[in-house]
Amino acid sequence: MRRCVPLLLALVSFASSPRQVRAQSHAQPQAQSHAPHWTYEGAEGPRAWGRLDATWKVCGTGHEQSPIDLGGSVAPHKARIDERFSATPFVLFHNGHTIQAAIERPSELTVEGGHFSAAQFHFHHPSEHTVGGKAYPAELHLVHKNDRGELAVLGIFIEFASQDNPVFEALISRLPEAAGDSVHLTTPVDLAALIEDHAGESEEIFSYHGSLTTPPCSEGVKWTVRSRPMHASFRQLQRLVAVLGESARPVQPVFDRR
Numbered sequence: 527m528r529r530c531v532p533l534l535l536a537l538v539s540f541a542s543s544p545r546q547v548r549a550q551s552h553a554q555p556q557a558q559s560h561a562p563h564w565t566y567e568g569a570e571g572p573r574a575w576g577r578l579d580a581t582w583k584v585c586g587t588g589h590e591q592s593p594i595d596l597g598g599s600v601a602p603h604k605a606r607i608d609e610r611f612s613a614t615p616f617v618l619f620h621n622g623h624t625i626q627a628a629i630e631r632p633s634e635l636t637v638e639g640g641h642f643s644a645a646q647f648h649f650h651h652p653s654e655h656t657v658g659g660k661a662y663p664a665e666l667h668l669v670h671k672n673d674r675g676e677l678a679v680l681g682i683f684i685e686f687a688s689q690d691n692p693v694f695e696a697l698i699s700r701l702p703e704a705a706g707d708s709v710h711l712t713t714p715v716d717l718a719a720l721i722e723d724h725a726g727e728s729e730e731i732f733s734y735h736g737s738l739t740t741p742p743c744s745e746g747v748k749w750t751v752r753s754r755p756m757h758a759s760f761r762q763l764q765r766l767v768a769v770l771g772e773s774a775r776p777v778q779p780v781f782d783r784r
């Protein structure tokens with residue numbers, strides 16, 4: 527199904543130059559620097575990822591890949607997102623595929639009885655997950671690890687709003703412009719306010735077992751995607767997209783996941 531990308535954002539994305547830089551998995555900032563190139567389009571795009579490196583095979587053969595279209599067999603349910611957020615300084619890093627924020631004071635997520643600690647968050651344009659075939663302008667991924675190295679990702683859609691999101695502005699005004707650039711934000715940013723967390727309230731979420739959405743596409747990732755989006759103004763999203771470019775893997779087959 528064709529993604530429903532808002533026209534102006536699509537144009538901004540189209541105008542930004544394709545990124546041809548060294549691969550560095552956005553979920554693993556310390557990934558080895560000798561990994562092959564990968565991109566979001568063309569000969570090294572998502573359809574080819576599984577063939578680009580022997581350790582990336584699961585990108586093409588896996589049965590629990592992410593992202594997926596939500597709302598079909600993976601139905602939403604009411605639950606409370608059990609996460610304690612901290613206000614934290616962080617370092618914004620442009621890794622050539624996304625803008626990643628390395629968190630200095632981790633937030634703590636409890637999911638399926640396990641405890642996970644947030645290491646970083648980053649962005650995709652348009653959203654990687656879709657709901658009933660509809661993509662949002664962008665998606666934030668808050669990536670958590672536990673002490674066994676297992677991953678749990680909280681996905682938050684970003685929707686247009688008529689006004690600026692003042693917390694988001696702290697990032698947007700300081701974005702690293704080019705691959706390899708980084709910016710240290712020393713003033714703590716309130717993560718709960720950024721993603722418009724309704725602490726302790728039960729809400730509609732999607733949870734499923736999936737993978738990293740970039741090479742090496744490793745499976746075993748516990749995904750929680752919130753149905754309710756956070757918000758940013760058109761200007762703020764335009765700014766993000768101008769730096770980020772197109773950065774979404776297409777949705778993958780659900781197979782027999784529920």
Ligand SMILES: [Zn+2]
Pocket residue numbers: 552648649650667739
């Ligand atoms: Zn991501």
